[in-house]
Amino acid sequence: MYAPERQQEILRLAREGGRVDVLSLAEEFQVTAETVRRDLKALDRAGLVRRVHGGAIPAGRLDFEPDLAERDVVAADEKQRIARAALAELPGGQDGAAGSVSTGSGSVILDAGTTVARLAAELPLEAELTVVTHGLPVAARLADHPGLTLHLVGGRIRHRTRAAVDDWALRAYREINADVLFLATNGFSLDGGLTTPDLAEAAVKRALIRAARRVVLLADSAKFGQQHFARFGELSDVDLLITDTGLSPDDALAIERAGTEVVRA
Secondary structure, X not given: OOHHXXXXXXXXXXXXXXXXXXXXXXXXXXXXXXXXXXXXXXXXXXXXEEEEOOEEEEOOOOOOOOOHHHHHHOOHHHHHHHHHHHHHHOOOOOOOOOOOOOOOOOEEEEOOOHHHHHHHHHOOOOOOEEEEEOEHHHHHHHOOOOOEEEEXXXXXXXXXXXXXXXXXXXXXXXXXXXXXEEEOOOEEEOOOEEEXXXXXXXXXXXXXXXXXXXXXXXXXXXXXXXXXXXXXXXXXXXXXXXXXXXXXXXXXXXXXXXXXXXXXX
């Protein structure tokens, strides 16, 4: 395949999926990662894509937001590892036994997001927690949990994320002081901070950060370097980032030097 043909196919994949990554493209087209980077650079110069950490997104799609079902299957293995690692950050933490998690009482906020929803599904049946969420999928997973006191925050529901937003949600979170927030994001970077495509979602996320004593960000490594339209915080607002091993040790070290602990699950 000639370079122009490959670049056209890369552009098609980017527009269909909302993002392409270097390693997957190199494997698909049986070329080196450096060849893919040159292709992305050429497409970037042509104004057709915007290069981000590890890949590219279609030009003009900084506000691109896939449907919830689409996002749930992206990086599914990484998200599952992140969710399981996050269990150790529940109030009380690990009890010292290998692979076991404390089930002590405490209060948590669960943001709306596919990785956070996976954490909700992993909560042990013996856990006794007060849980607050504005995410309908998260609440649905926890509605029958025997040990939880579950509070569902209301508001206008965004169809794309199934999350409550606007004034009702903001007022509710102003009245909360939780032990731990498990936060979701569409993009994070040292320079760009924490970002999401929608201003209403960003406002709620800012309220979440203010409502918790400890902030744990659950984000797969593909989101590192991505910047979206609405900025809702800085990485310095995050006490702990739980991500996957796709985040390089150098990038993890840079984040830790800026003040955020990093766990690569």
